[in-house]
Amino acid sequence: MAKTTRGSERRADALTRERIVEAAIGLLDAQGEAGLTFRALAARLETGHGAIQWHVANKGELLKAATEDVIARAVTGAGVVDDARPREAIRGIASGMFEAIDAHPWVGAELSREPWQSALLPIFEGVGGQLQALGVPGPAQFDCASAILSYLLGLAGQYAAGIRLLPRDTDRSAFLGTLAAQWEQLDPARYPFTRQSATRLRDGRRGRARGSPTRRRRTDSLRGNSAAS
Amino acid sequence: MAKTTRGSERRADALTRERIVEAAIGLLDAQGEAGLTFRALAARLETGHGAIQWHVANKGELLKAATEDVIARAVTGAGVVDDARPREAIRGIASGMFEAIDAHPWVGAELSREPWQSALLPIFEGVGGQLQALGVPGPAQFDCASAILSYLLGLAGQYAAGIRLLPRDTDRSAFLGTLAAQWEQLDPARYPFTRQSATRLRDGRRGRARGSPTRRRRTDSLRGNSAAS
DNA sequence: ACCTGAACACCGTTCAAGT
DNA sequence: ACCTGAACACCGTTCAAGT
Numbered sequence A, B: 001m002a003k004t005t006r007g008s009e010r011r012a013d014a015l016t017r018e019r020i021v022e023a024a025i026g027l028l029d030a031q032g033e034a035g036l037t038f039r040a041l042a043a044r045l046e047t048g049h050g051a052i053q054w055h056v057a058n059k060g061e062l063l064k065a066a067t068e069d070v071i072a073r074a075v076t077g078a079g080v081v082d083d084a085r086p087r088e089a090i091r092g093i094a095s096g097m098f099e100a101i102d103a104h105p106w107v108g109a110e111l112s113r114e115p116w117q118s119a120l121l122p123i124f125e126g127v128g129g130q131l132q133a134l135g136v137p138g139p140a141q142f143d144c145a146s147a148i149l150s151y152l153l154g155l156a157g158q159y160a161a162g163i164r165l166l167p168r169d170t171d172r173s174a175f176l177g178t179l180a181a182q183w184e185q186l187d188p189a190r191y192p193f194t195r196q197s198a199t200r201l202r203d204g205r206r207g208r209a210r211g212s213p214t215r216r217r218r219t220d221s222l223r224g225n226s227a228a229s
Numbered sequence C, D: 001a002c003c004t005g006a007a008c009a010c011c012g013t014t015c016a017a018g019t
Helices: A017-031 A038-045 A049-056 A059-075 A086-103 A106-110 A118-134 A138-165 A172-184 A192-203 B017-031 B038-045 B049-056 B059-075 B086-103 B106-110 B120-134 B138-165 B172-184 B192-203
Strands: none
Touching (some): A017 A038, A017 A059, A049 A059, A059 A118, A086 A106, A118 A138, A192 B138, B017 B038, B017 B049, B059 B086, B086 B120, B086 B138, B172 B192
16 A cells, blocks of 8 residues: 555556566576476466566576576675675675575576676675775786686586585585595596595595685585594 | 498498587587587487487486587697696696687586586696696695686686677677776776776786686687787 | 487467457 | 467477387
């Protein structure tokens, strides 16, 4: 009753772009990328599937909008919190990204699909701003922010793939163990370094490497853990 | 006549997994990821589309095999060339990757789809081996190689997206110019750093940043160039 | 063992038609 | 301006049937 709708007032809850994106996120979370379908979306929103396309046009546009939405929520706030401790702030941005990917594994892949997608802007901005605070000289800030962004995107892709591929309750060390076993069976002539790394993969007992931004979580990255000692 | 085929000898050129993968690469190069279809593949190989699936099973498996093929060819050799100059060797591996992506833009995205995919092994191995030659202490080698791999994957994804998205003959500086113009119109309150970076994006006149592995090419990365001065 | 092609259960997108 | 649903031209995958 608050909102004075003028004109037709076809239905109580009008079909807006936001509602569509919201529903799309829900679908993606529940069923993965394959689950996002105009028809499924239409069923969920109780409309015809053509109606949705009036608001969104493409499936690509839908995916893009959903990604922007998730990333914006995850990163905003995280980067601004603390002016005095830029290192921690950058780490916070990264943590925000990885937590978002944990909750929405499909974003990890989507982030790398379009170059300089709007979804990347909040991350780039957040990192860059902290680099200024950190005292990185002007001309280097851009290159530096780009490099960090690339690194994060690469890590995000691998991380997301891991979550998406493994059953939800996979035991982390068991998985690493089987992977290590595979590495140990590689041809010693062609893959000496990788074979050698297998041991470290299985029971890397040092703490997380400095650069790794993930918090301890379900499957966090594929390396580094803090179990044992 | 050389090869003594025993048994049926159904056709002169038997349908092998290799021939299928080869044709798939051709299709992907010509038409992009959307162009890879079992039916199109069958037409190209002059078979029924069911026959192909006897050899390959999944579309995912096909994509994976094609990626492995391209990366193996691109990286092998590049990493081994030069024992005395590990830095250059690592750069060579990266160059190999980016040249491969230039020729086959779809691999950029595919690399990030599956974690620790076999396609990544040659890269990981090549980088790791050079880190040893570089004198990086044992325990740090693994973390170091992982970090470099992540960075390369992130960069590769962005790079590939750029190539895939832009028309083949896009003028690089024109593109950067329009992107810079977009950045300049961002909300100053929310995106101060990005707005500020727009200038640098437009006419970054310094040489390529140290970490950037791309050679000078058509569209190479989205940043850094060596034009002017 | 390898290949064929029909059949199935979907897709995204378009579009004339309604309100 | 917004919504509907039929129609179109595809997909990947399965599978009984052939050689």
